[in-house]
Amino acid sequence: MNVQQLENQLWEAADQLRANSKLTAAEYAMPVLGLIFLRHADNRFKAYLPDILAGIPAKMPPAQREALIKTEFQGKAAIYLPEAARFDAIASLPQGANVGEAIEAAMDAIEAEYPALEGALPRGYTAFEPDLLADLVKIFDRPALKTATGDVFGRIYEYFLNKFAMTGAQEGGEFFTPPSLVRMIVNVIQPDRGIVFDPACGSAGMFVQTGHFIEAVRHASVLESVTFHGQEKSDTNTKLARMNLVVHGLDASNIRQGNTFYDQAEHLIGQCDFVMANPPFNVDGVDTKKVSKQVAPQTPEEAAQAEGGPYRLPFGLSGTNAKTGAISNANSLWIQYFYSYLNETGRAGFVMASSASDAGNKDRDIREKLVRSGHVDVMLAIGTKFFYTRSLPCTLWFFDKGKPEDLQNQVLMIDARNVYHVVSARSHVFTEEQLQNLTAITWLYRGEHEKFVDLVAGYQRQADDWLAALPSRLRAETRTLRRLALKLMRFARDAKVDEDLLPPLPTDPAPKPEQQAELTQQRAELQAALDAWRADLAQALTDTSTADALAALQAQAAQARTAIAQADLASHAGQKALQTTLDALTPTLKAAGKTLETRHKRALALVDAAEKTLRARASKAWHGKAIREARRALQPADAKKNEDPTVRDLALEAPKQAAYFIHQVHWLHSRFADGLYEDVPGLCKAVTRADIAANDWSLTPGRYVGVAVAQDDGDEDTFAEQLREIHEELAELNEKAVALAGRIAGNLEGLLG
Known part of the structure; x- marks a missing residue:
């Protein structure tokens, strides 16, 4: 299982x-x-x-x-x-x-x-x-x-945790950060040593993913590499975090309950190697008096009167509500907290409401000071539907106090709002490859060319693995069709209209003339249908176009595998040369899926016609059990029943997955042709401090990256996902409309008596 x-x-x-x-x-x-x-x-x-x-x-x-x-x-x-x-x-x-x-x-x-x-x-x-x-x-x-x-x-x-969040079991799911966003944060800041702090730790998902990263990427012991510190306001979520860490074999001794707005965790200020969090968005009502002492002196005069800190608000206090005097929006408090906990080379990654990137007044002033520090590293815009209980978009912020000097005057903007995989009409995620491709942009930006080369090599090797699986899976599919064809041929040969396809007339009493006439008419119609079915079967058996297409696919796939074996996958030049061959194979791989589907539909149509039109199940010439097994093998597995993949699924999967991994390289090479960072319209741009100042210190990626130039990625799956999402949304709206109409009708009946 x-x-x-x-x-x-x-x-x-x-x-x-x-x-x-x-x-x-x-x-x-x-x-x-x-x-x-x-x-x-x-x-x-x-x-x-x-x-x-x-x-x-x-x-x-x-x-x-x-x-x-x-x-x-x-x-x-x-x-x-x-x-x-x-x-x-x-x-x-x-x-x-x-x-x-x-x-x-x-x-x-x-x-x-x-x-x-x-x-x-x-x-x-x-x-x-x-x-x-x-x-x-x-x-x-x-x-x-x-x-x-x-x-x-x-x-x-x-x-x-995911399921309970989706069903609203944990306070609206606010504690639960979708794994896609957690992994994106971990991929960018690469927490692999020292103190890792999450001041809004929820169920400790950030720490768990950090553990996965250290074990899978660094191949090191988590307990020997990092010390996790977490703080969480909710007692329930604090308990959940401790359980989650222990169940993953991680140290839970430094998880503490506390309201981060007022509980400073002073021993961690300026001491953390990594800070990561998904704080609650747009909190209002924070007590201004309680947090005002956290503000660092902003002028020499204030510094002379200061008590000496430590200060968690180095860039000033957020705006307050004129009526209540409380902080009107705590987003800028969180942003400064994450910054202040970092040591002199620390990195931070956190989720934030998209509005925080553009907020005005004092929030705008705080952003200006942040940008001038040179420590804002990456801003990554995320589309809607990534959270299970709310559909609002968000932005991932990344700080790096150890940025190299040549990058301190700029910020990498990535707009990933159009990068997602549809799970349902309400839920989007990043696939493993989308996560890696977005992370690859940050690698190139930082000059880590070798990681980009390794990623592309991995994709090309995975394509090779799926091409290697192709022959055996097609053979299994062909064997299934041949067994089915043999049973259908025997039925075509042995089935007789009078003996087993027509129900017998009663012998006592003797059939009336009109019954005989009806039987004669049925016999003629059934014989005509059987003859037509035999002709369809014969045509299907003699049609070699599908077999020829699949043979051509396998020959081309074998040539591609030879090219992969001979390619220098350790160099960008070798990968580009190989990709030309693989891109040429993609149309054939995609056509193979349609060819196989057509072949399966044709075979199943013959079975259905025999059973429904010819009443084949009643015939002694019909091999029911064997045909049912073949029919099942040529249909998709039922995901709701957790069925194992069928022969049909496995046959379709090989060319589809091979094309998928070839496409991942195409996506990267079409945007970063030289294996080096470059601005890509609609996706990413390295913006200078002057650019940001000219945009009123906005840190919204969409303001800078522009509009994507139309590219023929040939990604039919993305288009299909979008269509499916639209269809699901329409179905959901229709259901709500029907329910609303029912309530309105009921209310009218009540009003009218």
């Missing part, structure tokens, strides 16, 4: 609570996450336990044995679980036992062992219906979950 199937099955199981429980989503979200935590902790515990037990004498008294096990777990990338907290102990409870009490006792036992988790683990299990909770425990005790690795459980955990 793959991870996606596992995630979906678990969510369906947990979602039974919404249908069958008296609890609301907000009430059962944390307990379900607690079960995931417990299952994952148990898996990691058992991964280390055999080696530890091997070094302990079998005859040692139980109490001493358990004490030694606990000691041996110190320093391991797992937590020690007391016997009562092990999942087996809970799953093996007899029927009728109080499972809720047992789970809560397990949470108590774990917190007693690990002070960093004290008060963080969920409770409330006794409020669940006993049978429903017992069933949920059984689901989490399935073999696939018992053997799931840490990475799999990390994905499941993040998946559930």
Whole structure:
């Protein structure tokens, strides 16, 4: 079972609570996450336990044995679980036992062992219906979950956070930063050492992704590389952050509860190597008196009277509400906080409302001082629908106090509002490749040409992998069609109208003349239909155009693979020369998908015609089971049922994915032909301080990058996504219109009596 199937099955199981429980989503979200935590902790515990037990004498008294096990777990990338907290102990409870009490006792036992988790683990299990909770425990005790690795459980955990955010289970989802934005921030600032601070840490997603980055890119130990510090106003989210870190094997001891507006975390001011956050946007009502002491002296006179800091507002106070005297919008407070926590070479990346890039008055003055510091590194505009609970656009801001001198007079503007993948009418994400391509722009801007070359080489190798898979997948598809053709040919040969296609007339009493006439007419029509069907089958069997096209595809693909093997993928020149060959293959790859689809539709149409028009299922000549299997293999898998890919899916996937990775290189080369940074209209521009001053210190990328020059990317998938999104939005609006019409009609009936 793959991870996606596992995630979906678990969510369906947990979602039974919404249908069958008296609890609301907000009430059962944390307990379900607690079960995931417990299952994952148990898996990691058992991964280390055999080696530890091997070094302990079998005859040692139980109490001493358990004490030694606990000691041996110190320093391991797992937590020690007391016997009562092990999942087996809970799953093996007899029927009728109080499972809720047992789970809560397990949470108590774990917190007693690990002070960093004290008060963080969920409770409330006794409020669940006993049978429903017992069933949920059984689901989490399935073999696939018992053997799931840490990475799999990390994905499941993040998946559930995502799902609960989308269903509004966690205060409107405000704590949850979409993984696309987290990964984009991590990719740009590359947090790999020292102190990493998130003063609005929510569920600690920034830290988890930092851990992935260090392990996958730096190939280093997270615990030895960085120290995470997090602060979060909400007690619930603080607990969630600690659970999330522990479930990923990360240190949760520096997660603290506190309102960042008033709790300065002074020991971190000016000390952090990296700051990353997704703060709440457009907060008003912050107490001006409480934050005014955080403002650094702005004049020599103020400096003479100052008490000495530390100051988190180096560029001044935001504007206040004339009526209330409170801060009217806290965006500029957050922006300065992130800046002030950095050390002299630190980097920051954070999400901010798009309006903050253009806000006027004091916010404009603060931006001017920021730009003049030379530390604003990158501004990246994000389109709508990336957040699960709100559709507003946002901007990613990046600071770098260690910027090289030659870049301090400029800021890289990237407008990525037209870069996204449609998940649904309400949700957009970045694909893995979109993330990498946007990150590649920052690499080139910083002069990191070798990373760009490595990325392109990776795409070309992935294209090669998919081309290598093409022959075997096409052979499997061809075998399926041949088996189907053989069964259809036998039916065409053996089917007889009188014997098995027409229902027999009754013999007692003898059929009337009009029945005989009707039978004669049916026989003639059915015989004509059978003859026409046989002709269609014969035509399909003798049509070699599809086979010829696929043979030509494989020959061209083989030539492309030879070119890849001979290319110098370590150089930009070698990659460009190879890309000419790969680009020439793209139309053939895309045509292959249409060719295969046409072939499948033709075969399925023959099956449907035989069953519906010729009543073939009643015929002894119809090999029903084999034909059903072939029909299933030539249709797409049902994603809602978590079905494995069919022969048809696998055959279509190979040319599609090969074309996809070839297109990624085309996208990059068409914009950065020399493998060096250059301004691309509609996408990116390196703007000078003078440019920004001329635009009233605006940091909105769209003001600078201009309009994209029309490029023939040949990206039909993007166009299809846009059409699907429009269709889904229209369907949603139609549903709302019908519901509204129903309410209006009901109200009118009520008014009219």
